[in-house]
Amino acid sequence: MTTVHQDKQGSILPTLHQSVLPEETLRLLAPHSGGRYIDGTVGGAGHTQLLLERSLPDGQVLGIDADEEALARARLLLPQEIASGRLQLLHGNFAQIEQDALSMAFAPVDGIVLDLGLSSDQLAGSARGFSFSVDGPLDMRFDTTEGQSAADLVNELDEADLANVLYRYGEERRSRAIARRIVLARRQAPITRTSQLAELIAKVVHGHPGGIHPATRTFQALRIAVNAELSNLELALPQAIRLLSSGGRLAVISFHSLEDRIVKQTFLAEERGCICPPEFPACVCGRAPRLRILTRHPVMASDEELARNPRSRSAKLRVAERI
Numbered sequence: 598m599t600t601v602h603q604d605k606q607g608s609i610l611p612t613l614h615q616s617v618l619p620e621e622t623l624r625l626l627a628p629h630s631g632g633r634y635i636d637g638t639v640g641g642a643g644h645t646q647l648l649l650e651r652s653l654p655d656g657q658v659l660g661i662d663a664d665e666e667a668l669a670r671a672r673l674l675l676p677q678e679i680a681s682g683r684l685q686l687l688h689g690n691f692a693q694i695e696q697d698a699l700s701m702a703f704a705p706v707d708g709i710v711l712d713l714g715l716s717s718d719q720l721a722g723s724a725r726g727f728s729f730s731v732d733g734p735l736d737m738r739f740d741t742t743e744g745q746s747a748a749d750l751v752n753e754l755d756e757a758d759l760a761n762v763l764y765r766y767g768e769e770r771r772s773r774a775i776a777r778r779i780v781l782a783r784r785q786a787p788i789t790r791t792s793q794l795a796e797l798i799a800k801v802v803h804g805h806p807g808g809i810h811p812a813t814r815t816f817q818a819l820r821i822a823v824n825a826e827l828s829n830l831e832l833a834l835p836q837a838i839r840l841l842s843s844g845g846r847l848a849v850i851s852f853h854s855l856e857d858r859i860v861k862q863t864f865l866a867e868e869r870g871c872i873c874p875p876e877f878p879a880c881v882c883g884r885a886p887r888l889r890i891l892t893r894h895p896v897m898a899s900d901e902e903l904a905r906n907p908r909s910r911s912a913k914l915r916v917a918e919r920i
Contacts, residue, residue: 615717615906616643618914621896622710622848625916628652632707635698635840636660637691637833640716642671648710649678657683659703663690663739663824667716690740692829695836705842711833713826714852714912727820729795729812735788737820747819751788756780766827766855767818774801775815791816817853827855834863838887841919846891848916857895857913864890864917888917 616622622644628634628651636645639662648658658678662668668686678684689697691711698704720728725736726747735748750762756776763772778801779788788794795812802811821827837847851857866872870886895913902909 615908616641616647617712617714617850617906617909617912618896618898618902619643619647621914622850622916623647623651625891625896625914626708626710626846626848628656628708630654630656632656633703633705634658634708634710635694635703635706635837637694637709637711637837638662638713639667639671639686640664640712640714641667641718642674644710644712645671645684646675648708649675649683655683657703658685659698659701659706660684660686661689661691661694661697662686663688664716664719665740665742666718670718688740690829691837692825692832693836694833695840698840704840705845706840707842707845708848709837709840709845710848710850711830711837712850713830713856714850714908715820717908726791727816729791729810729816732790732792735791735794737816737823739824744825745823747823748787748789750819750822751779751794752783762822763815763818765818766821767814767816768854769802769814769818771802821855827859830856830859831863834860838867838919843919845919846916847888847919848914850912850914852911852913857915860915861895864888864915867917885920887920889920891916891918 628648630652632652634648634652636648636658639645639660645658645660660671665688668688671686672679675684685701687697687701715727724733726733727737735751737747738744759779760772760776763769763775769775775798778797782788782797798812798815804811841847849860851860867888868886868890870884871880871882872884873880873882892915895915898909898912
């Protein structure tokens with residue numbers, strides 16, 4: 598599937614974008630003609646495009662993304678769908694998905710997809726510092742118009758708080774040693790580039806042949822913290838469930854255990870309904886189930902997809918249906 602990204606001069610260039618678990622996601626969402634769907638994480642517009650194709654001739658899609666560049670790519674990719682009114686695009690964070698959908702008079706809906714991973718274009722670009730493999734400013738914000746950057750956190754958090762961020766969001770076992778090395782380094786000069794940070798981490802965490810890069814967990818932790826990814830997911834899921842019509846489906850693709858745990862626990866709680874303590878002989882809360890889980894175990898990439906798209910190796914898809 599073709600998409601576009603910007604080069605260093607800001608020009609729009611073609612690139613190859615591969616959506617993760619595309620067929621599995623669309624099969625479980627089961628879009629149909631006349632349906633209304635939300636892609637809460639447009640990214641490279643892969644799932645957006647598939648939703649439009651599978652809901653021909655008159656299905657509608659609302660695409661939301663915190664990254665303005667992602668929306669710009671979608672506009673270039675899908676001009677006819679926008680002109681026909683089948684696709685509407687909105688700059689926003691899925692943490693406000695209910696408010697955004699209502700503001701666009703786009704509710705209730707038949708399906709919602711949240712792909713929580715970074716797009717290939719974000720990783721390939723150097724302008725915002727998502728990747729340690731290319732040098733760039735240490736930013737990591739999806740929405741560059743608001744919030745603190747990764748450089749702000751690295752240079753301003755005290756040692757204990759910085760170590761806690763790395764351990765909590767990156768599950769980095771050497772978090773204290775990394776935080777200590779960062780604090781020592783920033784006393785000499787601010788840490789503002791991805792290459793600076795990656796080099797510092799490599800002096801503390803020693804990689805192994807065939808293993809992940811020493812900076813992987815630290816970069817993940819900083820990105821999650823900068824974009825409040827876990828708290829935003831916790832906010833988004835109940836809103837998404839409320840937006841679904843009866844029989845509507847919510848699909849979430851996560852890429853690490855912290856995200857997947859939130860999705861799994863939310864789905865289980867919404868399927869159970871009752872929140873009374875287990876020692877109560879009968880339910881007194883009156884809370885009815887709102888979901889039926891369609892994926893008892895997360896759907897993972899096939900060997901064929903792994904060979905085609907190595908980034909899919911950690912993807913987990915969970916889908917539930919509104920009762």
